[in-house]
Amino acid sequence: MTAGFDAQDQAEIFRGTASGVTSLKDAKSFDGTDTRAIPAFVFGEELADIADRDERVVVLTADLARSNRAGDFAERHPGRFYNLGIAEKNMVTAAAGLASTGLVPFAATFASFSALLCYEQIRTDCAYPKMPVRVVGHHAGMSMGFYGTSHHALEDLGILRTMADLTVVCATDANHLRALLRLSMDRPGAMYIRLGRGRDPEVYPEVPELEIGRAVRLREGADLTIIATGTEVRPSLDAAEALAADGIAARVVDMHTIAPLDREEVVAAARETGAVLTVEEHNVTGGLGTAVAETLLESGAPRVPFRRHGVPDEYVPVGPPAALYAHYRLDAAGIAAVAREVLG
Amino acid sequence: MRLSRIAGAGHYTAAFSAAEMFAALYYAALRYDPSRPDLPGRDRFVLSKGHAAIGLYPLLADVGFFPASDLDTYTRLGSPFGDHPDMKRIPGIDFSSGSLGHGLSVALGMALAGHRAGLPYRTWCMLGDGELHEGQIWEAAMAAGHYRLGRLVALVDRNRLCIDGLTDDIMGVEPIEDRFAAFGWRTRRVDGHDLDALLDAFGALPDEPDGPPTVIVADTVKGRGVRRMEYSADWHVGNLVGQDYDDVVAELAAGLRPVEPAAAGTEGAAR
Numbered sequence: 001m002t003a004g005f006d007a008q009d010q011a012e013i014f015r016g017t018a019s020g021v022t023s024l025k026d027a028k029s030f031d032g033t034d035t036r037a038i039p040a041f042v043f044g045e046e047l048a049d050i051a052d053r054d055e056r057v058v059v060l061t062a063d064l065a066r067s068n069r070a071g072d073f074a075e076r077h078p079g080r081f082y083n084l085g086i087a088e089k090n091m092v093t094a095a096a097g098l099a100s101t102g103l104v105p106f107a108a109t110f111a112s113f114s115a116l117l118c119y120e121q122i123r124t125d126c127a128y129p130k131m132p133v134r135v136v137g138h139h140a141g142m143s144m145g146f147y148g149t150s151h152h153a154l155e156d157l158g159i160l161r162t163m164a165d166l167t168v169v170c171a172t173d174a175n176h177l178r179a180l181l182r183l184s185m186d187r188p189g190a191m192y193i194r195l196g197r198g199r200d201p202e203v204y205p206e207v208p209e210l211e212i213g214r215a216v217r218l219r220e221g222a223d224l225t226i227i228a229t230g231t232e233v234r235p236s237l238d239a240a241e242a243l244a245a246d247g248i249a250a251r252v253v254d255m256h257t258i259a260p261l262d263r264e265e266v267v268a269a270a271r272e273t274g275a276v277l278t279v280e281e282h283n284v285t286g287g288l289g290t291a292v293a294e295t296l297l298e299s300g301a302p303r304v305p306f307r308r309h310g311v312p313d314e315y316v317p318v319g320p321p322a323a324l325y326a327h328y329r330l331d332a333a334g335i336a337a338v339a340r341e342v343l344g
Numbered sequence: 345m346r347l348s349r350i351a352g353a354g355h356y357t358a359a360f361s362a363a364e365m366f367a368a369l370y371y372a373a374l375r376y377d378p379s380r381p382d383l384p385g386r387d388r389f390v391l392s393k394g395h396a397a398i399g400l401y402p403l404l405a406d407v408g409f410f411p412a413s414d415l416d417t418y419t420r421l422g423s424p425f426g427d428h429p430d431m432k433r434i435p436g437i438d439f440s441s442g443s444l445g446h447g448l449s450v451a452l453g454m455a456l457a458g459h460r461a462g463l464p465y466r467t468w469c470m471l472g473d474g475e476l477h478e479g480q481i482w483e484a485a486m487a488a489g490h491y492r493l494g495r496l497v498a499l500v501d502r503n504r505l506c507i508d509g510l511t512d513d514i515m516g517v518e519p520i521e522d523r524f525a526a527f528g529w530r531t532r533r534v535d536g537h538d539l540d541a542l543l544d545a546f547g548a549l550p551d552e553p554d555g556p557p558t559v560i561v562a563d564t565v566k567g568r569g570v571r572r573m574e575y576s577a578d579w580h581v582g583n584l585v586g587q588d589y590d591d592v593v594a595e596l597a598a599g600l601r602p603v604e605p606a607a608a609g610t611e612g613a614a615r
Contacts, residue, residue, distance in 0.1 A: 058460075079460060085490075090449045090483035097453020100431075100439055101384070101461075105453075120443065125450065129431050129440045 039174035041198030043136070044072030046178045047106060051077050054185060056104040060095055062088045068108045068138045069198065092118040095133045096125035104132050104185060110144070111137025111153035111194060119159055126190035127166040134184050138195040140170075141231060141281030142311065145321040154311050157229075158286020160192050161259045167191040167212060168259040170230030175204040176256065183212055196231035196281070197321075203234050203254070215262040221249035224305075224343060225269035226335065228279040229255045229288045235325070236279050238332035243339055250339060258288055263295045270301040277307050277342050279335055281325075284310040307342045309335065345593055347398050348583065351419040355427065357567035357579045359399025361503035362470065364537050365562060369468065370403045373546040378408035381435040387465050388438045388454045392447020393472035393501060394428040401425055401434075409436035445478025447471065448498060452484045455496040459553060466549075470499045474506030476517045482527070489528025494555030498524075501536065503566035507580050524559040536562025537600070565603055569596055574603060 044059070051057035051073070060082045065071040074081035084091040088109050095105035107114065114137040115122070126133040137156055144151035160168050167187060171177035177195065184191055208216065218233070219240050228236035233254045240250040251273050253265055269276050276296065278289035289308025296306060311328055325331045329338055348354025375387045391400060398418075405412040417423035424433035428442030439450045451469035458465050475481060488496050500520060504511055511517050521531040530550075534541040545560050566580075567573025570592050573582075584592055 082456060082491075084483075084487050087480075087483035087487065089480045090452070090487060093446050093449030093480070094453035094456065094484070094487070097390075097439070097450040097455075098457050099453070100450070101454060101457035103457060121446065121449075124440070124443045125446055 038199045038201055041069045042174045042178055043108070043138070043181075043195070043198060044069035044074070046181050048073045048076040050181060050185065051080060054104075056102065056185070058082065058098055058103050058105045060084055060091050060098075060105055060107040062086055062091045062109045062113070064109050067110075068136070070108055088113045088117050089121050092121040092133070092135060093125045095135075096121075096129070096131045099126075099131035099133050100129075104134065106134045106136055106181075108136035108138060110151060111140035111156050112144075112151050115140075115153055115156035115160055115192065115194075122160070122166065122190065122192070123163050127163050130165055130189045132187070132189065132191075134191045134193055136193045136195065139197055140194045141196065142316050142324050143197045143231065143281070143321050145324060146318045148318060149315045152316065154281070154283045154316070155286065156192070156194065157258050157280070157282050157288060158290065161286065161291060163259075165189050166259065167257070168194070169212060169257050170194040171196075172230060172233045172254055172256060173200050173203045175202075175207045176210070176254075178207045179204075179210045180212075180256070182207075183210060187212060194230055200231050201234045203237065210256070213257045213260045213262060215265040216254040216256065217251065217265070218254055219250065219252040221251040222273055223249045224275035224277060224339060225251040225253060225273045226277050226279055226339065227253045227255050227266065227269060227288065227292055229258065231281050232279040232330060232335075235330065235332040236335055239335035239339060242332060242336040246340075248339070248343065255288060255292075258291060261291050261295060263299065266292050266295045267299045267301045270296055270304045274302075275305040275342050277309055277335075277339055279330070280310045281330060282310050283313060284308045285313055305342050305344065307338065309338050345584070345589070345596070347401065347415060347418040347425075349585075349589060350416070351427070353581055353583050354398050355395040355580065356570070356582055356584075357505070357573050357576070358393060358472065358501070358503070359396045360568045360570065360573065361536070361564040361566045362393070362396050362399055362501050363568070364539050364542060365470065365499055365501065366400055366403050368539055368542040368546060370407050372543055374468065375465070376436075378436065381409060384461075385463050385465050388451065388467040390439050390447045390451045390454070390467070390469040391429060391437075391441050392450075392469055393444065393475055394441030394447075396470070396472075396501075397425075397427065397429040397441075400429070404434070404436040407436075410434070444472065444475040445480040448481050448484035448488070451496060451498070452488050452491075452493070455488070455493040455557075456491065458495060459491070459493060464495070464551070464553070466495045466497055467493075468497045468499065470501060472506075473500055473502045473504065473517050473520070474511050474514070476500070476520065477506075477515050485524060485527040485529065488557045492528070492554050493557050494550070494552040496557040497549060498529075498557065498559040500559060500561045501564055502561050503564045505566040505575070505577050505580070507577070509577050520561050521559070528556050530556045530558045531561065532558065533561045533563065536564035537568055568603075569600055571595065571601075
C-alpha cells in the first residue's frame with residue numbers, strides 16, 4: 001500500500017497530519033493518477049467551518065479519520081469529535097442518540113460499511129424516527145479499486161433509495177460537497193451523503209447554489225441527455241465535449257439527489273432531447289438508472305431511446321480505479337461510446 | 345392484560361419480568377416532567393427490549409404523559425401505540441425501539457451529548473438478557489467504558505428465557521457482570537422483583553460524570569405473577585381468552601406469590 005511513497009510521504013501518512021496526503025488519495029495515489037490538480041478533500045475542513053458558527057455539528061468516524069479527513073475537524077473541534085473505533089453499527093446508532101438531543105451528527109466511514117453494513121441502523125434508528133443524522137459514505141462505488149469487493153459499494157444507492165424519509169445525495173466534487181454539507185444543516189430527517197474518494201476532478205469552480213431534490217443542468221444539448229451523478233459527472237461532461245466534436249449535442253445533468261428524484265428534469269430530458277443515458281458508479285440495478293427508468297415509464301413522457309450505464313450485475317475484477325473505469329466504459333471515452341450506441 | 349386483549353396478542357412475559365423495574369424507574373428514580381416530555385435536562389430511558397412496551401405504556405399514562413383512554417387504540421390501525429414504541433407518536437418515549445441490540449448505542453449517544461453539554465441527566469437503558477447475544481451491545485459497552493460515561497445506567501432484565509428456550513441453552517450470556525466489568529463498567533446484581541432492592545440500587549448510583557458506567561443485572565422470572573407463564577417459553581407472545589383471561593386477571597389482582605418450586609427446574613431458578 002505504501003509502495004511509491006517516499007520517506008517524507010510515509011512519515012506524513014503515519015502522523016496523519018499532511019494536508020491532502022493519505023495512503024488513499026495523494027499525488028502518487030494507488031491508481032497512478034496524478035491528483036495534484038484536484039481539489040483537496042474538504043470534508044473535515046468544511047464541517048469545522050460550519051461548526052464555528054453552528055453549535056449542533058458533531059462528527060463521528062470509525063477509525064478512518066485520516067482517510068475521510070474527519071481529523072481536520074477533530075483538530076479544530078476536539079470536543080465535538082468521536083472516534084468510535086472499528087464499530088460502524090454502534091457509530092450510526094450512537095449518532096441517532098446524539099441527534100435525539102438536538103445535535104446534527106455526521107457519521108462517516110467507507111460507503112461499503114456505512115451504507116451496506118449499517119443499512120438497518122440507518123433505517124430503524126435514523127430514517128424512521130426522523131433523526132437528522134448525516135450518514136456519510138466515502139470511497140463509494142469501486143473507487144477503492146484493488147482493495148476489492150469488500151471495500152466497494154455498488155449497491156448503496158439502490159438499497160437506500162427504497163428507504164422512506166431518507167434523503168440520498170451524491171457529491172460531485174469538493175465545492176459541491178461544501179454546498180451539500182451546508183444545505184444539510186437545515187434539512188429535516190436523515191440523509192445519506194455519498195462521496196467518491198474525496199479528491200475528485202473539479203466540476204464546480206465555485207461553491208454552487210444548490211437545492212436538494214433539484215438537478216443541475218451543466219451543459220445544454222438537443223440530441224440526448226446524459227444524466228449522471230457523483231463521480232460520473234466529470235467524465236460525462238468530458239464525454240459531451242468529445243461528442244460535440246462529432247456534431248452530437250449532449251445535455252449533461254448532475255442528478256446529485258437520488259431521493260427525492262427531480263422527476264421534472266427527467267421528463268424534460270425525454271421530451272426535449274429525445275434520448276436519455278444515465279451514468280453512475282453503481283450496479284445498473286437499483287440506482288440512478290432505475291430511478292430514472294421508473295420515472296420515464298410512469299410519467300407519460302414519450303418513449304425514447306434509453307440506457308442505464310454503470311457496472312453490470314457482477315463483482316468487479318481486481319484493478320486500480322482508473323483501469324476499472326476504463327474496463328467498464330465509465331471514463332469519458334467509454335461514456336461517449338455508449339452515448340453513440342444509444343443514438344444508434 | 346387489557347391491551348393484549350385489544351390486540352389479540354401480547355408480549356406478556358417480557359413485560360411481567362420488567363414490571364417492578366418499570367415501577368421503580370417511573371415512580372421513583374427517573375427525573376422527568378410529564379407535561380414537558382422534551383425537557384433537555386430530563387433523564388432518558390431507552391427501552392432497548394422494545395417488546396416490553398406493553399408494560400410501559402400504562403405506566404406512562406399513569407404518571408401523566410397521556411390519558412389512559414388513549415391506550416384504547418392499542419395496535420389498531422393508525423394508533424400511536426404499536427407492539428414496539430414510537431418516539432414520534434408517544435410522549436414519554438425517548439427513543440423508538442424494537443430491533444434488539446440497538447438501544448445501548450442510542451443511550452451511548454444520549455450520554456455523550458449530556459456529557460458534552462454538561463447536563464447532569466442520567467441515561468437509562470433496559471436490555472433483555474437474550475439481547476446480549478447481539479454484537480452491537482458490546483460495541484456500545486466498549487465505547488461507554490472508553491468514554492467513562494458515569495451517568496449511563498444499563499439494566500439487564502435477566503429473565504433467563506428468549507423465544508426458543510433458556511438463554512443459556514440457546515447462547516449463554518453469563519457471567520454478565522464479569523463481561524461488563526471487563527469493558528470498564530461498574531456492576532451490581534439485584535433481585536429484579538424486589539422493589540426495595542431496586543430502589544436501593546438506583547439510590548446508590550454514584551453521581552460521577554467521568555466515572556465508569558453502571559450495569560445493574562436484575563434477576564427476574566419471565567412471566568412473573570402468573571403461574572402458568574413463569575419460566576415458560578410458551579408465553580413470549582400469547583393471547584388469553586375467555587375464562588383463562590379472567591383467571592389470570594384475578595391471579596394478578598391477588599398479588600405476587602412465591603415462585604412455584606415445581607416450575608423452578610431450570611438453571612435460572614437453581615440460583
